[in-house]
Amino acid sequence: QAQLVESGGGLVQAGGSLTLSCAASGRIFSSKLMGWFRQAPGKEREFVARIRWSTGATYYADSVKGRFTISKDSAKNTVYLQINNVKPEDTAAYYCAATTQASISPASYTSWGQGTQVTVSS
Numbered sequence: 001q002a003q004l005v006e007s008g009g010g011l012v013q014a015g016g017s018l019t020l021s022c023a024a025s026g027r028i029f030s031s032k033l034m035g036w037f038r039q040a041p042g043k044e045r046e047f048v049a050r051i052r053w054s055t056g057a058t059y060y061a062d063s064v065k066g067r068f069t070i071s072k073d074s075a076k077n078t079v080y081l082q083i084n085n086v087k088p089e090d091t092a093a094y095y096c097a098a099t100t101q102a103s104i105s106p107a108s109y110t111s112w113g114q115g116t117q118v119t120v121s122s
Helices: none
Strands: 004-007 010-013 018-024 033-039 046-052 058-060 068-073 078-083 092-099 116-121
Touching (some): 004 092, 033 078, 046 068, 046 078, 058 068
Parallel strands (some): 010 116
Antiparallel strands (some): 018 078, 033 046, 046 058, 068 078, 092 116
């Protein structure tokens, strides 16, 4: 199980862009899928995007498709989430997580970072 640390959050104007990073302290096995989730105040944690480490295959929630891009740098053991054309509803704590299952359920992810806050101003 990888130890994950997110970074890159902050305050951004609506319409702007932001790139979040998730660094893993250990080797990420080829069977792993790395996901991004977000949680707004008073709401449940929701799936945003995931990437299969071995192939780079990606999958996105409909709510972010076309604006968010998940990518990885295998040499750096890092996964990224680029957020373009940010909207106020994107305001949330963003978490990276790892799983061996092809799932979008938070319960299926066994390793989690502590999150990084993204706040979008209008």
